[in-house]
Amino acid sequence: MPELPEVETIRCDLEKVLVGKKILGVETDAEKLFSPSFKEVLKGVAGQTIKAVGRQAKLLYFSLSNSQYLLVHLKMTGRLLVREKGTPCDEWQHATFVLEGGKELRFADLRLFGYLKLVDSTQKLGEVLGEYGPEPLKDMSLEDFRSAVKGRRKPIKLMLMDQAVISGVGNIYANEALFEAGIDPRRQAASLTDKETSLLFAGIEKVLTEGLHYRGTTANDDKYVDAYGKKGQYQEHLRVYGREGLPCPKCQGKIQRIALGGRGTFFCPACQQ
DNA sequence: TTCGTCCTGGTA
DNA sequence: TACCAGGACGAA
Numbered sequence: 198m199p200e201l202p203e204v205e206t207i208r209c210d211l212e213k214v215l216v217g218k219k220i221l222g223v224e225t226d227a228e229k230l231f232s233p234s235f236k237e238v239l240k241g242v243a244g245q246t247i248k249a250v251g252r253q254a255k256l257l258y259f260s261l262s263n264s265q266y267l268l269v270h271l272k273m274t275g276r277l278l279v280r281e282k283g284t285p286c287d288e289w290q291h292a293t294f295v296l297e298g299g300k301e302l303r304f305a306d307l308r309l310f311g312y313l314k315l316v317d318s319t320q321k322l323g324e325v326l327g328e329y330g331p332e333p334l335k336d337m338s339l340e341d342f343r344s345a346v347k348g349r350r351k352p353i354k355l356m357l358m359d360q361a362v363i364s365g366v367g368n369i370y371a372n373e374a375l376f377e378a379g380i381d382p383r384r385q386a387a388s389l390t391d392k393e394t395s396l397l398f399a400g401i402e403k404v405l406t407e408g409l410h411y412r413g414t415t416a417n418d419d420k421y422v423d424a425y426g427k428k429g430q431y432q433e434h435l436r437v438y439g440r441e442g443l444p445c446p447k448c449q450g451k452i453q454r455i456a457l458g459g460r461g462t463f464f465c466p467a468c469q470q
Numbered sequence: 471t472t473c474g475t476c477c478t479g480g481t482a
Numbered sequence: 483t484a485c486c487a488g489g490a491c492g493a494a
Binding site: 198255270271272273274308310311358360367368418459460461 | 487488
C-alpha cells in the first residue's frame with residue numbers, strides 16, 4: 198500500500214511530467230470519489246495549469262494556477278498514472294484528467310477508498326495538512342519522537358501508524374522499523390527505554406530511506422505502482438512484512454503473524470522483545 | 471480509545 | 483459462498 202516512500206516516488210514522477218501542463222477536462226465513472234462534488238472539481242480544475250506537485254505524509258496535492266489545490270489520497274489501492282491519450286484503459290481506472298499536449302493523468306483504484314478533493318485556498322490546504330503530525334526524514338527530530346512516545350499507552354506499532362502523531366508511516370514500514378529496533382510491536386509506547394526509542398527512530402529513518410531508494414514496496418497482493426505503472430523493488434528487501442513462517446534474517450527463527458488493531462503484524466518473537 | 475465502515479478481488 | 487485485507491474517519 199502506498200506509504201511515504203511510495204507516495205513520494207509517485208510525486209517525483211508526476212512533478213517531472215505535469216508541472217506546466219494545462220488540464221483540459223476531467224472524465225469519471227465514479228463521481229463519489231470527488232469532493233465536494235465532481236461538478237465542483239471539474240469547474241475548479243478545467244483550464245488551470247499545474248504549478249507544483251506537493252506531498253504531506255501520504256497525501257498528494259496539485260497546486261493550480263487559480264490558487265486552488267487538488268488533493269489526492271490513494272489510501273490502499275489507489276494509483277496515479279501518466280499515460281498517452283488513446284492508450285488502453287488501466288485496470289480499475291475511474292477518473293481521467295485530460296492534459297494539453299496529448300497526455301492523461303489517470304486515477305485508478307481497486308477498492309475505491311481513495312479520494313480527489315478540491316480546496317479553494319491556501320488557508321484551507323493548510324488546515325488539511327495541519328491534521329498531520331510531523332514527518333520523519335523531514336520535520337521530526339529524535340527529541341520530538343521521544344516526547345511523542347512518552348505517556349502513550351497504546352501499542353507502539355499503532356502509535357507509529359497514527360498519522361496525527363507521526364505521519365507517513367503505514368503498516369509495512371511500521372513492521373520493518375520495529376524489527377530493525379528489536380522491539381515487540383505489542384509493547385506499550387511509554388514502556389520504551391531511551392535507548393529503544395533512539396533505535397526505533399533510527400529504524401524508521403532507515404527503512405523509509407531504503408524504501409525511497411528502491412522506489413517503494415509492491416508486496417504480495419499490493420497494488421502499488423509508480424506513475425508509469427512500474428512496481429517498486431523494496432519487497433525484495435523486507436525483513437518481516439508478509440513473511441509469516443519464513444526465517445528471520447537475524448536468527449533464522451520463524452517470523453510470526455498476529456493481528457494488532459485489526460491489522461496484520463509481522464515480527465520475530467526471538468529478536469523483538 | 472476502540473470498533474465498524476467504506477469496497478472488491480482473491481482465496482478458503 | 484463466505485470471508486478477508488486494510489488507511490482513515492466517524493461513532494460509540
